[in-house]
Amino acid sequence: MKARIHITLKQGVLDPQGKAISHxxxxxxxxxxxxVRQGKYIEIDLQEDDGEAARASVDAMxxxxxxNTVIEDYSIEIES
Amino acid sequence: xxxxxxxxxxxxxxxxxxxxxxQSMGHAPDMVWHRDTHLGAYDLIVVPGxxxxxxxxxxxxxxxxxxxxxxxxxxxxxxTPVLGICNGFQILIETGLLPGALMRNASLKFICRDVLLRVxxxxxxxxxxxxxxxxxxxxxAHHDGNYFADDATLDRLESEDRVALRYCDQQxxxxxxxxxxxxxxxxxxxxNEGRNVLGLMPxxxxxxxxxxxxxxxxxxxxxxxxxxxx
Numbered sequence: 680m681k682a683r684i685h686i687t688l689k690q691g692v693l694d695p696q697g698k699a700i701s702h703x704x705x706x707x708x709x710x711x712x713x714x715v716r717q718g719k720y721i722e723i724d725l726q727e728d729d730g731e732a733a734r735a736s737v738d739a740m741x742x743x744x745x746x747n748t749v750i751e752d753y754s755i756e757i758e759s
Numbered sequence: 760x761x762x763x764x765x766x767x768x769x770x771x772x773x774x775x776x777x778x779x780x781x782q783s784m785g786h787a788p789d790m791v792w793h794r795d796t797h798l799g800a801y802d803l804i805v806v807p808g809x810x811x812x813x814x815x816x817x818x819x820x821x822x823x824x825x826x827x828x829x830x831x832x833x834x835x836x837x838x839t840p841v842l843g844i845c846n847g848f849q850i851l852i853e854t855g856l857l858p859g860a861l862m863r864n865a866s867l868k869f870i871c872r873d874v875l876l877r878v879x880x881x882x883x884x885x886x887x888x889x890x891x892x893x894x895x896x897x898x899x900a901h902h903d904g905n906y907f908a909d910d911a912t913l914d915r916l917e918s919e920d921r922v923a924l925r926y927c928d929q930q931x932x933x934x935x936x937x938x939x940x941x942x943x944x945x946x947x948x949x950x951n952e953g954r955n956v957l958g959l960m961p962x963x964x965x966x967x968x969x970x971x972x973x974x975x976x977x978x979x980x981x982x983x984x985x986x987x988x989x
Contacts, residue, residue: 692907695867695941744824747817747853749860750907 680725682737683756686746687718721745733757760987762788762803765831765847767822772808772844772964779964780805783980791827798830801839802987806831808845808900808962818861818903819849828854840884840983841956845901848948848958857951857958858916859908864901865941871900873973874939876947876961877927880920883950885957888982894931895924895975897961899939904960906942906949913944923957924948 688694697715704712723740727733737755746753762780766773773790780788780803788805791798798804811822822828828850835841835856843851851857864870878886878893889895908916916922924947928937933945940960948959963976 692862693865693941695863695865699867744820745816747820747860749858750862 680727680733681758682723682725684721684753685718686751686753687716688750689752692750730757760784760802760984763791763801764788764805764807765791765827767793767811769811769813770807770809776805776807776964779967779980783984793825793827796826803983804831804841806843806847806850808847811846819853822850823853835956838955843958844962845960848960851958856956857949858912859906861903862905862907863903864905869902870939873898875927876924877931879922879925883954884983884986885979886923887986888978896973897963897976898965899961901960904940906946916949921950922946923950924959
């Protein structure tokens with residue numbers, strides 16, 4: 680199975696990189712951008728066949744290492 | 760007194776801090792490789808600055824889970840003084856020995872220059888040789904030094920006198936201009952609950968000898984030697 684993980688800064692945590700990207704988009708003439716949040720994308724190939732077990736395992740990986748839960752949120756997609 | 764400096768792949772201030780420690784202790788500290796799973800008896804452990812594991816994933820995140828850091832965390836809980844400088848501070852935060860997070864500098868730039876710091880407490884083995892209110896000139900060199908914690912954590916740090924150093928101006932005032940990286944409440948260094956773990960972004964070892972252009976950092980190492988002898 681494959682796990683796809685998105686990690687982004689929590690709402691309420693200032694994201695200076697997202698802000699800089701937003702300003703750059705504006706400077707390039709892209710109007711109508713309300714906000715940009717920048718994050719990380721991680722793919723993990725798993726030996727696990729069971730979707731629920733895979734999700735639980737990846738959730739533990741995120742909490743322990745992949746995300747810093749003081750400032751970051753994460754979301755997990757599992758694909759068989 | 761026996762001191763250990765932990766060395767990771769990518770550490771680059773390990774030798775500078777060893778020189779500063781030798782100057783204060785009279786003999787060299789042990790350099791301990793990150794793969795070591797057994798740490799001897801030490802009176803002081805230093806987690807130095809640098810770019811451990813190339814800052815992969817997040818600054819300090821991989822180093823925090825290296826074998827030696829489990830040992831360091833155990834010693835910290837037993838009361839051994841642990842000093843984390845710059846990347847060392849990032850690593851101590853990632854291990855959970857200190858609260859909060861160190862985010863990308865608000866300017867998004869890597870900043871390498873001298874800054875002014877106000878000593879906020881002299882009640883710790885690291886800051887005992889300074890007086891509260893002293894203004895020190897110490898360099899910073901980092902990309903991720905923007906201290907963040909939720910308001911409840913910040914309030915708690917303040918009420919427990921655990922903010923050790925703040926960025927300030929020449930008069931010792933806290934101003935947005937004197938805060939180089941956007942840190943919450945101008946925080947440059949914090950202590951753990953037991954006051955035996957200090958993490959700070961500035962590099963006291965880089966100005967610990969007049970030949971380097973200043974020695975405001977030296978009293979941190981002299982003070983540690985004194986505290987360990989007491």
